Amino acid sequence: MAERTTVAVIGAGPAGLLIGAVLAAHAVPFVIVEHRSREHVLSRIRAGVLEQASVDVLERYGLAERLHAEGLVHGGIHLQVEGERTHVDFRALVGRTVTVYGQQQVVLDLMRHHDALGSAVHYSAEDVRPEGIDGDAPVVRFRVDGVDHELRADFVVGADGYHGVCRTLVPDGVLAPAERGYDAAWLGILADVAPSTDELIYALHPEGFAMHSMRSPTVSRLYLQVDPGEDLAQWEDDRIWAALQERLGSPGWTLTPGPITEKSITPMRSSVAATLVYGRLFLAGDAGHIVPPTGAKGLNAAIADVALLGEALAAQARGDDGPLAAYSTTALARQWKIQSFSQYMTELLHVPGPDVARDERAFDYASRVGRLRYVTGSRYAQQSLAEQYTGLAIA
Ligand code: RFL
Numbered sequence: 001m002a003e004r005t006t007v008a009v010i011g012a013g014p015a016g017l018l019i020g021a022v023l024a025a026h027a028v029p030f031v032i033v034e035h036r037s038r039e040h041v042l043s044r045i046r047a048g049v050l051e052q053a054s055v056d057v058l059e060r061y062g063l064a065e066r067l068h069a070e071g072l073v074h075g076g077i078h079l080q081v082e083g084e085r086t087h088v089d090f091r092a093l094v095g096r097t098v099t100v101y102g103q104q105q106v107v108l109d110l111m112r113h114h115d116a117l118g119s120a121v122h123y124s125a126e127d128v129r130p131e132g133i134d135g136d137a138p139v140v141r142f143r144v145d146g147v148d149h150e151l152r153a154d155f156v157v158g159a160d161g162y163h164g165v166c167r168t169l170v171p172d173g174v175l176a177p178a179e180r181g182y183d184a185a186w187l188g189i190l191a192d193v194a195p196s197t198d199e200l201i202y203a204l205h206p207e208g209f210a211m212h213s214m215r216s217p218t219v220s221r222l223y224l225q226v227d228p229g230e231d232l233a234q235w236e237d238d239r240i241w242a243a244l245q246e247r248l249g250s251p252g253w254t255l256t257p258g259p260i261t262e263k264s265i266t267p268m269r270s271s272v273a274a275t276l277v278y279g280r281l282f283l284a285g286d287a288g289h290i291v292p293p294t295g296a297k298g299l300n301a302a303i304a305d306v307a308l309l310g311e312a313l314a315a316q317a318r319g320d321d322g323p324l325a326a327y328s329t330t331a332l333a334r335q336w337k338i339q340s341f342s343q344y345m346t347e348l349l350h351v352p353g354p355d356v357a358r359d360e361r362a363f364d365y366a367s368r369v370g371r372l373r374y375v376t377g378s379r380y381a382q383q384s385l386a387e388q389y390t391g392l393a394i395a
């Protein structure tokens with residue numbers, strides 16, 4: 001089946017679906033191609049915190065109605081060091097807030113938006129192959145329900161995540177990602193229990209980092225630092241709750257456990273492509289860069305990329321190619337600030353991993369406790385943290 005459009009979007013995660021919404025708002029034709037089923041895309045439990053800038057973007061494209069009704073507005077976070085808890089008050093420090101609203105909810109809102117618009121979104125597409133991106137007539141081939149599709153487009157947006165196909169189309173020497181790993185992973189759980197806290201708690205404890213987040217007034221999301229390569233089978237529910245209780249413990253406070261409905265281990269990695277553009281291909285979101293989750297930035301960075309790229313593609317359709325030419329440079333300059341903050345938050349809150357020599361481990365841990373106590377005791381340090389956590393301007 002032969003089709004023709006202006007922008008072929010690969011991936012229907014938050015980046016792909018949102019760029020579709022931006023293009024639709026400007027009446028730029030697009031088609032989205034996703035290799036998983038709609039149900040699978042909706043079942044992935046991931047991010048939970050939206051920066052104010054991200055909420056503003058969703059509002060701008062008419063996507064924030066349910067977010068405003070059901071999202072939990074948080075005016076700060078709790079930072080904890082060895083049981084001492086300090087509230088970092090974003091409203092007082094920088095006059096901004098964040099909204100706790102699951103990535104799945106953002107994706108569901110976007111899917112409903114596209115349903116209402118009647119957008120072309122192909123789920124369960126097999127063998128997705130963008131071709132000719134280094135020429136001026138790219139084509140995306142894929143198969144749905146046994147039918148071969150040939151989608152011709154002026155531009156291809158790679159919104160297919162870190163493990164997607166689009167990154168692999170850019171020659172190694174051009175993509176040239178700057179990368180680093182961390183000697184820690186996160187064991188995350190979702191539990192059917194009311195959160196034991198009003199706002200997120202990020203805690204440093206000699207046994208490792210722990211965090212208490214949430215999805216709604218009845219669903220909690222919690223994380224524990226574990227070693228990379230840790231076996232999830234070794235973590236019975238009781239062991240998880242005991243570790244969370246120990247690491248998040250603070251005088252006069254208790255953690256209420258409940259039925260765990262999901263658990264998984266996620267490794268931590270940072271990676272930034274040297275460019276987000278190759279010929280007619282533009283990378284956005286995790287396809288271009290990933291961060292460790294400690295700063296709550298991955299989804300927000302994807303939204304920021306898409307706000308820039310969607311508007312740039314719309315300007316290009318009106319005959320102004322300036323914003324599209326500037327996209328990669330503008331997005332990467334912002335991305336490196338996000339990388340720096342995510343690395344800072346990760347190093348601030350995690351204990352050194354198993355590979356660090358014992359004497360250095362003791363030093364590194366004590367120095368992290370010192371750094372965190374500096375932050376909890378300094379309005380200047382908190383103001384900088386609050387400014388970055390609630391989100392830098394998009395452009
Ligand atoms: P996604 O969400 O990975 O979507 C990519 C889509 O592309 C599809 N795809 C393909 N489609 C067609 N052909 C192919 N060959 C394809 N290959 C892949 C995939 O099926 C998928 O549907 O990338 P996107 O849209 O760039 O969105 C990025 C975010 O998902 C990610 O950055 C965040 O989830 C990161 N993240 C967090 N970000 C935040 O801003 N705040 C947080 O609190 C936060 N917490 C987290 C997180 C990520 C986590 N994990 C599991 C990695 C917590 C965790 C535990």
Ligand code: PHB
Binds near residue numbers: 200214294296
């Ligand atoms: C989450 O709720 O999943 C979450 C919140 C904050 C983070 C990371 C993940 O920094």
